[in-house]
Each structure stands twice: as structure tokens, then as C-alpha cells.
Amino acid sequence: MNNKVNGSLWARLLATPNNSTSKIVVVALGVCLVSSILVSSAAVLLKPIQKQNEELGRQKEILKVAGLYRPGIDITDGFQSIQTRYVDLHSGQYVDAALLENQAAVAIPRKEDIAGIGKKMRYQTLYLVASDRGVDTIILPLIGKGLWSTVHGFVALSADANTIRAVSFYDHAETPGLGGEISNPSWQAKWQGKNVFGMHGHAQIRVIKGRVNPSSHHAQYEIDGLSGATLTANGITNMVRYWLGEQGFGPYLDRIRLPAKGGMMHE
Ligand SMILES: Cc1cc2nc3c(=O)[nH]c(=O)nc-3n(C[C@H](O)[C@H](O)[C@H](O)COP(=O)(O)O)c2cc1C
Numbered sequence: 001m002n003n004k005v006n007g008s009l010w011a012r013l014l015a016t017p018n019n020s021t022s023k024i025v026v027v028a029l030g031v032c033l034v035s036s037i038l039v040s041s042a043a044v045l046l047k048p049i050q051k052q053n054e055e056l057g058r059q060k061e062i063l064k065v066a067g068l069y070r071p072g073i074d075i076t077d078g079f080q081s082i083q084t085r086y087v088d089l090h091s092g093q094y095v096d097a098a099l100l101e102n103q104a105a106v107a108i109p110r111k112e113d114i115a116g117i118g119k120k121m122r123y124q125t126l127y128l129v130a131s132d133r134g135v136d137t138i139i140l141p142l143i144g145k146g147l148w149s150t151v152h153g154f155v156a157l158s159a160d161a162n163t164i165r166a167v168s169f170y171d172h173a174e175t176p177g178l179g180g181e182i183s184n185p186s187w188q189a190k191w192q193g194k195n196v197f198g199m200h201g202h203a204q205i206r207v208i209k210g211r212v213n214p215s216s217h218h219a220q221y222e223i224d225g226l227s228g229a230t231l232t233a234n235g236i237t238n239m240v241r242y243w244l245g246e247q248g249f250g251p252y253l254d255r256i257r258l259p260a261k262g263g264m265m266h267e
Pocket of ligand 1: 147148174175176178179180226227228229230231232233
């Protein structure tokens with residue numbers, strides 16, 4: 001019965017002249033419906049692959065700052081040499097991975113929110129590279145506002161929890177040739193060997209405007225600016241200072257830096 005009705009509707013549609021308004025509307029709606037089903041099915045079906053590629057992209061950035069990336073390596077294999085840890089930003093203590101699941105983001109008070117992110121998770125993931133002698137490199141995730149976009153990054157610190165081994169700023173939409181230069185490997189290389197914290201333990205690291213004067217007392221905390229991109233550069237300074245400071249991984253870094261004061265060196 002239903003088939004008969006459908007059949008006669010289809011036959012009536014075919015019999016309708018092509019320049020009839022109702023046929024044009026019906027065909028246009030049909031094309032829209034089929035296209036939207038195709039697009040949404042593709043989006044749903046490709047989601048897991050997209051997630052997997054995002055994760056591989058993150059792992060590649062981590063391997064890069066760890067100094068373990070070589071073109072052509074298998075990222076998943078290479079990542080086996082990285083240890084993943086979970087940390088409570090408040091206490092600086094390691095926590096169980098289960099605490100990260102389903103945790104709700106906490107709002108950041110406006111005056112503390114120098115990274116411009118609005119909210120953050122209390123329990124965070126970090127990465128370690130260890131050798132026989134103990135932890136060699138601590139890799140911390142970064143997130144903050146540039147000029148136009150949210151910038152993601154990683155900073156790799158030496159075991160002193162102060163000297164920068166490498167940085168990576170990726171996954172952003174700053175203007176190519178201006179703010180986009182934060183992803184330029186030769187600019188990122190300028191961070192290598194710089195110190196984050198000054199004598200009193202405050203984060204001093206910053207991207208300056210212009211070139212660093214090597215004879216300045218502050219040279220060890222300063223990175224050359226990006227010409228025409230001071231606003232993005234300021235965002236990078238604030239992002240790095242936020243995540244390495246008291247509201248970010250500061251308590252964790254204090255704990256691993258001061259084993260004599262009750263901290264537990266890395267474990
Ligand atoms: C189309 C356009 C895109 C821009 N993109 C950026 C950007 O991505 N990052 C940035 O800091 N400044 C960008 N600027 C420049 C800023 O408005 C601002 O002038 C600059 O950050 C100041 O840096 P300077 O003091 O080094 O010149 C852009 C300007 C224009 C007109």
C-alpha cells in the first residue's frame with residue numbers, strides 16, 4: 001500500500017514539468033537532505049580517525065621538545081620512551097589517571113587569568129623523559145591566547161625545573177609571517193638554555209621587543225621579539241608564565257626542585 005503511494009508520488013514528480021516551481025523546490029530539498037546526510041555521516045565516521053590524528057600530532061610535538069623526534073620515525077613507537085604522569089595543580093602531587101576523567105573545568109578569576117583562557121582543569125597531564133640517572137626532562141603542556149587565537153604548546157625543562165630545553169607552539173591561527181612565526185623552528189630554538197625563574201623563584205622569562213642584549217643582566221630570561229607581532233609575543237610570555245607559575249605547574253615544579261624541603265624527587 002505504502003509502496004503504491006510512494007510509487008505514485010515519484011511518478012507524479014517525474015511527470016511534473018521541469019520548470020514547475022514545486023518540482024524545483026522538491027528536488028532542491030531532496031538534494032539538501034541527501035547532502036546533509038552524507039556530510040554528517042562522514043563527520044561521525046571520520047571523528048575517531050580525526051581524534052587519533054590529533055593525538056598523534058600532540059605526541060609528535062612532545063617527541064620534538066623531548067629531542068627524540070626524527071623524520072620518518074613511528075610516532076607511537078617513539079612515544080614509548082616518554083612517561084606520562086598526572087598531577088594535581090594545587091598540591092603539585094602526582095595523582096591517579098582516573099581523577100582526570102570527567103573532571104569539570106574551574107573558572108579562573110579574571111585578575112589571575114593572564115593566559116586569557118577563562119577556565120582550566122585542576123588535574124593535568126605532563127610527560128617525563130628518564131634515563132638510568134633519573135628524570136632528565138619534564139615536559140609541560142601550555143595553552144593561552146595569542147592575538148587572534150588560542151595557542152597550544154609544550155615546554156621541556158631540564159631536571160633543575162628551571163632551564164628550558166625546548167619549546168613548541170603549535171595549533172593556533174595567528175597571522176602567517178607575523179604572529180604565526182611562533183611556530184618557526186629557528187625562533188623556537190632561541191628559547192633553548194634560557195632560565196624561567198629568577199633568584200626569588202618568580203617566573204622572569206619573557207619575549208622582549210627587539211633583540212636580546214647578551215650583556216644584559218636579564219639576558220638569560222629573555223627571548224628575541226617577533227617583529228610586527230608583539231601582541232602574539234606578549235600572549236606567549238603570559239601563557240608560559242601562567243603555566244609555570246603558582247596557578248599552573250608551579251607547586252609541582254617547587255616540589256621536584258626542593259627534595260631537601262620534603263619534596264619527593266620526581267616520584
Ligand atoms: C592583517 C593583520 C594581521 C596581524 N596579525 C598579527 C598577529 O598575528 N600577531 C601580532 O602580534 N600582530 C599582528 N598584527 C599587528 C598588530 O596589530 C600590532 O600592530 C603588532 O602586534 C605590534 O607589534 P610591533 O610593535 O612589533 O609592530 C597584525 C596586523 C594586521 C593589519
